[in-house]
Structure formats: C-alpha cells, structure tokens
Amino acid sequence: xxxxxxxxxxxxxxxxxxxxxxxxxxxxxxxxxxxxxxxxxxxxxxxxxxxxxxxxxxxxxxxxxxxxxxxxxxxxxxxxxxxxxxxxxxxxxxxxxxxxxxxxxxxxxxxxxxxxx
Numbered sequence: 001x002x003x004x005x006x007x008x009x010x011x012x013x014x015x016x017x018x019x020x021x022x023x024x025x026x027x028x029x030x031x032x033x034x035x036x037x038x039x040x041x042x043x044x045x046x047x048x049x050x051x052x053x054x055x056x057x058x059x060x061x062x063x064x065x066x067x068x069x070x071x072x073x074x075x076x077x078x079x080x081x082x083x084x085x086x087x088x089x090x091x092x093x094x095x096x097x098x099x100x101x102x103x104x105x106x107x108x109x110x111x112x113x114x115x116x117x
Contacts, residue, residue, distance in 0.1 A: 001038075006034075009026070058078065
C-alpha cells in the first residue's frame with residue numbers, strides 16, 4: 001500500500017520508547033498524516049502490541065467498527081524499515097504499510113449449509 005515512506009518521529013521522546021503504547025499511537029498518527037490520512041478515523045491499536053526488534057518492528061492497526069469480532073476485519077501492518085537507535089532529535093523513520101484483508105468468508109443462509117467464497 002505504502003512502501004518506503006518516511007516521517008520525522010523520535011521514539012525517545014516517550015518513556016519506554018517503542019514499548020510505550022503512547023509512542024506507537026503517536027507514530028501511527030504521524031504516519032497517517034504523512035500518507036494523506038489514508039487510514040479511517042476509527043483505528044485503534046490492540047493492546048498489547050507485539051513489537052519485534054528483528055528483522056523489523058511491526059505495528060498492527062485495527063478498526064473500531066469491527067472490534068466486536070462479528071466481521072472479518074481488514075487491518076494494517078506498519079513495518080518500520082529504518083528505526084532510529086540513538087538519542088538525536090528529528091529522526092527519520094522509514095516504514096511500509098500493508099493492508100491485509102480476509103481471504104475466505106462464510107455465508108449462512110437460513111438452515112442451508114454454509115458456503116465458502
């Protein structure tokens with residue numbers, strides 16, 4: 001969806017760095033603004049996020065309208081390709097965004113057997 005986008009963001013401004021949920025939310029907000037607001041307004045981060053150090057950090061973003069779990073939810077994965085490791089200000093973070101959607105859904109019609117599409 002978006003590949004090799006960059007945004008100025010310093011995770012060191014937040015206590016705990018990337019492990020702090022506020023850091024992740026602030027980064028997503030900055031990235032969304034940089035990408036012309038492509039993400040719907042009802043996004044949220046499901047806690048706790050799994051943030052891996054290698055090969056890259058991943059932040060998964062969900063939509064509140066599907067939070068009840070009754071729908072097959074599309075979601076976005078932000079992969080941080082270049083992550084700052086020092087304490088300098090105004091650090092650039094390069095990221096990729098991939099949108100994942102369901103591959104299979106089930107349709108129920110009364111008492112008839114369900115079908116897979």
